[in-house]
Amino acid sequence: MPSHNWRNRFRGRGSRWTAPREAILNLLISTSKHMSAKEIYRSLLRIYPAIGLTTVYRTLDVLEQMGYLNKIPLGTGENKYELITDSSETHHHHLICTQCGRIIDYTDFEESELIKKAEQTLKTKHGFKITDYNFEFYGICKHCQERR
Numbered sequence: 001m002p003s004h005n006w007r008n009r010f011r012g013r014g015s016r017w018t019a020p021r022e023a024i025l026n027l028l029i030s031t032s033k034h035m036s037a038k039e040i041y042r043s044l045l046r047i048y049p050a051i052g053l054t055t056v057y058r059t060l061d062v063l064e065q066m067g068y069l070n071k072i073p074l075g076t077g078e079n080k081y082e083l084i085t086d087s088s089e090t091h092h093h094h095l096i097c098t099q100c101g102r103i104i105d106y107t108d109f110e111e112s113e114l115i116k117k118a119e120q121t122l123k124t125k126h127g128f129k130i131t132d133y134n135f136e137f138y139g140i141c142k143h144c145q146e147r148r
């Protein structure tokens, strides 16, 4: 989504469209990576030297609360963020390396079949209607295992 659409979304919700918000959104739009606050701060510093780390943290909080970002806890106290794109895009899960913080996106067809079954079971058993779910797997990535 181009950034002027984001600006309209903000205005539509009575939120202020500020330079840091725009800069952070543009960065996350342009990358396919999951980024931590510090990584975002370091990348923005080059093009936007006035930005502070506190502003980055605060902006990420606001964007997450507005439902625009997905916060992925690394299990180390740090989080990484990714932009939530249109729901038409496939749901994906995360493999999170607790050594280097690398995040691998994955989707698995067999698994989504399994989830559909689980959804059905939970609905029958508990009358619970699932609207969303999120899997994060923590472990050690291939690179970190080879480095040992």
Ligand SMILES: [Zn+2]
Pocket (backbone or CB within 6 Å): 097, 098, 099, 100, 101, 102, 140, 141, 142, 143, 144, 145
């Ligand atoms: Zn790793």
Ligand SMILES: [Zn+2]
Pocket (backbone or CB within 6 Å): 034, 082, 092, 093, 094, 105
């Ligand atoms: Zn992801």
